[in-house]
Amino acid sequence: EDKVVQSPLSLVVHEGDTVTLNCSYEVTNFRSLLWYKQEKKAPTFLFMLTSSGIEKKSGRLSSILDKKELFSILNITATQTGDSAVYLCAVGNTGKLIFGQGTTLQVKP
Amino acid sequence: GAGVSQSPSNKVTEKGKDVELRCDPISGHTALYWYRQSLGQGLEFLIYFQGNSAPDKSGLPSDRFSAERTGGSVSTLTIQRTQQEDSAVYLCASRLQGYTEAFFGQGTRLTVV
Numbered sequence: 001e002d003k004v005v006q007s008p009l010s011l012v013v014h015e016g017d018t019v020t021l022n023c024s025y026e027v028t029n030f031r032s033l034l035w036y037k038q039e040k041k042a043p044t045f046l047f048m049l050t051s052s053g054i055e056k057k058s059g060r061l062s063s064i065l066d067k068k069e070l071f072s073i074l075n076i077t078a079t080q081t082g083d084s085a086v087y088l089c090a091v092g093n094t095g096k097l098i099f100g101q102g103t104t105l106q107v108k109p
Numbered sequence: 110g111a112g113v114s115q116s117p118s119n120k121v122t123e124k125g126k127d128v129e130l131r132c133d134p135i136s137g138h139t140a141l142y143w144y145r146q147s148l149g150q151g152l153e154f155l156i157y158f159q160g161n162s163a164p165d166k167s168g169l170p171s172d173r174f175s176a177e178r179t180g181g182s183v184s185t186l187t188i189q190r191t192q193q194e195d196s197a198v199y200l201c202a203s204r205l206q207g208y209t210e211a212f213f214g215q216g217t218r219l220t221v222v
Contacts, residue, residue, distance in 0.1 A: 034210060034211070036213075041198055041200070041215050041216040041218075042200065042213040042214060042215045042216060043152075043200075043213050044213075045210045045211070045212065048209070048210050088151070088152065090152075090211075092211075095157050095159070095164055095165050096142065096154055096157040096165050097142060097154070097202070097211055098154065099144070099151055099152040099154070100151060101150070101151040102151050102152075
């Protein structure tokens with residue numbers, strides 16, 4: 001059965017800290033891995049990764065994929081209270097997107 | 110449209126009634142997904158459309174749930190004889206054919222009382 005597992009499930013840090021969120025997967029016919037940020041209802045897209053070892057960056061956020069070890073990490077440096085959210089990892093195969101349980105990040109002032 | 114649009118944004122219904130939830134995807138997006146998210150939980154896959162056909166409907170929890178898509182655009186998720194455990198946020202997403210990002214609507218919060 002296809003599955004996506006995220007860790008940790010929740011995390012509390014202080015502003016300025018750096019965090020690393022993990023996503024491991026076992027999915028047949030892997031095509032892409034996507035990261036989303038969910039603050040209220042709708043998840044908003046962060047990154048899509050298809051190739052191993054190529055880092056994607058957007059401001060303080062970065063992500064990388066390891067297709068051999070079947071995982072991805074999402075790094076957030078110099079965290080701010082606005083980074084508080086649920087971070088979702090999804091893996092796409094030839095059809096559907098399979099989501100992990102999410103990591104709830106709380107950044108305290 | 111500019112983004113994925115879902116309606117209604119909130120729906121309160123009595124147990125046993127039928128409800129219809131609508132999703133209007135981004136124009137030109139051929140793939141459309143329905144997910145359900147219960148409070149504090151992750152996204153539970155329900156069904157996936159490619160065009161008007163549904164290659165994967167494995168996530169529909171029971172035969173009370175059905176979905177259709179017409180004209181390769183708007184999709185409707187129907188829940189018959191609603192139960193309290195159906196209460197959740199129902200999210201719709203669309204993507205271009207191929208390996209691209211999926212964009213989500215704002216969701217419909219369904220409450221069954």
